[in-house]
Every structure is written in C-alpha cells, then in structure tokens.
Amino acid sequence: MASLTEDSATAGEEQGGVRRRDFINVAAASFAGVGAVSVALPLINQMNPSADVLAEASTEVDVSAIAPGQAIKTIFRKQPLFVRHLTPEEIAAAEKVSTSELRDPQTLEDRTKPGHKQWLITMGVCTHLGCVPLGAAAGEIKGEFGGYFCPCHGSSYDTAGRIRKGPAPKNLMVPDYSFTSDTVVKVG
Amino acid sequence: MSFPWANEYKPSTAFTRYLDEKLPLPRFVYNAVGAGYPVPRNLNYFWNFGVLAGVALMVQIISGIILAMHFAAESTVAFASVEHIMRDVNAGWFIRYAHMNGASMFFIVVYTHIFRGLFYGSYKPPREMVWHLGLVIFLLMMATAFMGYVLPWGQMSFWGAKVITGLFGAIPLVGEPIQTWLLGGFAPDNAALNRFFSLHYLLPFVILGVIVLHIWALHIPGSSNPTGVEVKAEQDTVPFHPYYTAKDGVGVAAFFIVFATLVFFAPNFLGEPDNYIPANPMSTPANIVPEWYFWPFYAILRAFTVDFLFIPAKLLGVLAMFAAILLLFFLPWLDTSAVRSGHYRPLFRKFFWFGLIPCIVVLGYCGGSHATDGIVLISQIAAAYYFAHFLIILPIIARVETPKPLPNSITEAVLASNAGASLQPAE
Ligand code: HEM
C-alpha cells in the first residue's frame, strides 16, 4: 500500500507538477459540465413562445371602414392594436412639435408609411407597464395631447402616439406592417 | 447543537428504541421542538409568529392541494373552474375562501414576524443567517402569492401578471426577451397560466425546505428574547415542550379565530371585486392594484416619475422596489449597535415607532390608492424616508445613542420585573 500511494504522489512530478489524475479530473468535470449545459438549454428554451403562439404572429386588417377621426382596436399577437385614421388637424398638430422636446424623438413620418401618413398604426400597449391606453374607442378620453391616455399611471400620448407626459419611457410601439392594397394592412 | 443542559431524548418503549437506532426521527423532533430544545424563559407573544407562519403554510398547502383537484389551468376555462369550485364542489367555497384569506393571514403573520426581528434586533450576529434565510422565504412567498393570484384568471389576475412581468421589460437590452420567455408569449395567455400553476404548486414546498434550514440555523445559537441578552445559564431557559408548545397553542387558537372571522364573515373584504370579472386582454381595469400585502412595494414602484441621468423612470422604479427588500439583507451591517433589543435603545425605539412604522403604513395606503399627483408625491416622500431609515438613520443612531443599562442575565430581568409586579397593591 505504501508503495502505491508513493507512486501516485510522485507519478506526475516529471510532467512539471501536473499529475495524470489531474488531467482525468479536469476532463471528467468538463465532460459532465458540457453535458449538463446541453441538457439545460432545451429545458430553458421550452419556456419561449411555442410554435402555435408564433404562428398567430401576423394579422390582416381592412381599414376601409374607418373614417377620419376614428380608430379601431383589433388584436395582434393577443395584444390590442390601434389603427387610427388621422384628421388633417391631427396630422398638423403632430407635425408642429419639434422633436427636440420629445422624450423619444420621432416624427410622424418615422411612425407611418410613405403615402399613408393619415394611418397611425400602433400597439395599444402602454410602454410603461403594459396597460391598454384609452382614446381608440368613441367617447374615450384622449388625454391632454389628443392622442391616447393611459389610466393606469397617467401617461399621455399625442396624435402620433408619442409619449408626451407621464411615466412611460417610449412612444407607443409601431409594429412591422405593410399596405398590401390601399385598404388592407398586413401586420407582423 | 444546543445548550449542555438540554434534556436528552430517552426512548421509553421497545419500538421507539428500535426506531431511534434505525431512523432517529423522534429524537430529531424532540431536539427541535420538544423538551430537548431549551428556550429563553422570557419570550413574549411576538415569539409566537414563527410557529404561526408554519401553521399558515400548512393551511395553504392543504387547501391548495384540494383546490388543485378541481381547478383547470387552461385560460379558456380557468375562471369558470374557480366558479365551479365556488358553486358546485362540495364545500368548495369554504376551501377557496380559506386559501384566499389564508394567503392574507400568512402575510399578516410573516410581516409581524419580520417587524419582531426588526424591533428586537434579531438580525444581529450570531443570527444573521437566520435573518437571511427568512428573507429568502419572504421572497419565495411573494413569488408564490403573485403566481397564485394569476390562477383564477380574472381581470386583476391578468393585468397583475402583465404589469409584474412588464417590470422585467424595464431591464435594458435583455428585458423584452426575458419578459417573453417568462410568459411564453407576447402577453399573458395559456402558456403563462400553465407555468404559473406548475410553479405555484412547487414553490410552497421549496419554502418548506428553506424553513427547515431557517430553523436549523436558529437552533445553533438558540432563540433570542425580548431583552436581547444571550442565555448564560440553565436558569435562563425552559424546555420548549411543554412551556412554549402550550403558549404557542394559545396563539394558534387566536390565529384561527381571526382567520375564521375573515373566511365566514368577510371573505372578500381583503380582495379586489374586479377579479370576479373574467380576464379581458382588450380592456384595462380603471385602477390596477395588487393584493394589500404588496401595496408598500407597489407605492415605491410608482414613486419614480422622472428620468435620472440616463436611467429611465420605469427602470428606477423597478430597481427601487427590489432594493427595498434586498436592502434588508445588509441590515446586520447597517445597524452596528451592540445592543439588540429596542427596549434598551431609546433613540432607535423612537425612530422605529414614529419613523419606520408610519412610513410603511403611508406607503401601503398610497400603493392601494389611485395614483393621483398628490398620492405620488406622498409616496415619494415616504419612499425616501424608507431608504434613509435603513441607510442613514440606523447607522447614525448606532453611533450616537447611549443605550440604557442591560440586565446581567435573562433571569435577573425576569426577577426584576416580577419584583416590580409584587410591589403593586394586591387586587
Ligand atoms: C406559500 C403558500 C401559498 C400561498 C401564499 C398561496 C396563495 C394563493 C393566492 C393568493 C391565490 C389566489 C386566490 C384567489 O384569489 O382565488 C391562490 C390560488 C390557488 N392556489 Fe395557492 N398559495 C399557496 C400554496 C398553494 C399550494 C401548496 C397549492 C397546491 C397545489 C396551491 C394551489 C392553488 C390553486 C389551485 C389556486 C387557484 C384556485 C383559486 O384561485 O382559488 N396553492 N394561491
């Protein structure tokens, strides 16, 4: 027994203080570590949106029935989507503001499609903590800046859906969309 | 791990002797909460609340497992299944009301338990680990209660889930992917409801595990006591059983009287009526408020309305809310006074009763109210005081205060107060 322990204690000395057993320890631990990580990845990733949730990821909206000054609330990715037909006065009000006084500087052009400046299409999700702002349906209050007003913590958005007052940090999000014809919008 | 004079477990029958050899579970119980655990003789009723928290957890586990037998975690039927429990299941209303109000009782008890620790300096060495494990339990409880509240899938359930997971969205860069990952979608839906149910079932048992560690860590130095003077000799202690099992029994009875009053006479007093409206992702309730036990933290969250440097207001609110709890982990090093008990600390005591307690009551009131400008302003002042209390006032008090003279021992303190009592005229 004594000779055995002596052997293993001195076995690695010739290789500069690294014993053969150290190599085996490091190799075994690394192997197990890589194995554990490769099992953990799918276990973590299963929490991400599943295929059926992602499949609902695009919607078509017919905007022909929305008169100037009106807006509709529809659903995109299980969240409210606001489609608003701006009046010339609302467009003028949005364009009058200089971007330097905005918290999240963007012009109305940045937030609409070329040739479709009267169509303001945004998520109906307050960028503060996610409530649905008021102002899309008839009779709802539109807030100080004539756009949308979030009742949860009092964020006010203007006629371009830009944050003007209150705790929300960003403008109402504009989703990816395109006009497939003059009256049909494909969102997502 | 106890005092040398602790009673030793002596199995009396052949069966218990056999068991003691193979699996000494009775010995373990005897040493943990039986006659083998010596406890200071002067504990007051505030020392009841640890046991009460355990009772509340058992109530939640038993009522919860029964609810899970009738509940369906699927977003189109979850609300209806809770109504089914309320109307059709035999005694279903009783079990659900017990679980709903049991959560409130649990928080009432745990908050009292925490404030006991804050007043009597239980967080100080040698019990820092006990304090830290307690805070871990508190965080787990908050997560459990939040996820449980989502399950009935009413309006507050839905919007609460949206707002709270939205907090993670405030984290720069990775925030939104994290939020989507937590929810398994872009907004709370079936995926979120299912995982919340799974975790809501799991976490109470994790809590149970951490409670074992909490008590294990406690039994190394042993319980503190209202004088904060450590146990010095055998006459300072009495065995846990029968002395404190009896005293705790009185507390447990009182607990159930309050609990039963809520369940039978005011089951919805602490709840939000909006949660009896089925979840509607298209319309936000006029005023989203969490359950009462989250109000102070919600007030801190909403107190931040302007950006500071490059940090947006939303992120500041989230950071402050978490900091309000994480701060308590550092308490053993913020309050450096060698005297534990608030009884012997005249200055500390004033700031505790006239600073911290009113501050938290005000925060709670603000968190439960509609966020008008006035309410936000009051929350800002109270939130500032909350942080100042722990970060500035406590460290300063610890340096400048002259504590009152401490008794030499627990026994001396007890005998002194008995002597005082016997000077009173007889009835
Ligand atoms: C730490 C302990 C626990 C706390 C604080 C807690 C808290 C809550 C809360 C606040 C609710 C919402 C009640 C309502 O408004 O209807 C709830 C619901 C629920 N909990 Fe728990 N719970 C705990 C343990 C458990 C356990 C161990 C189970 C077992 C599976 C469970 C199963 C359920 C079920 C099925 C519901 C949905 C039915 C309902 O809403 O009444 N809970 N829980």
Ligand code: FES
């Ligand atoms: S969620 Fe809209 S202001 Fe807070």
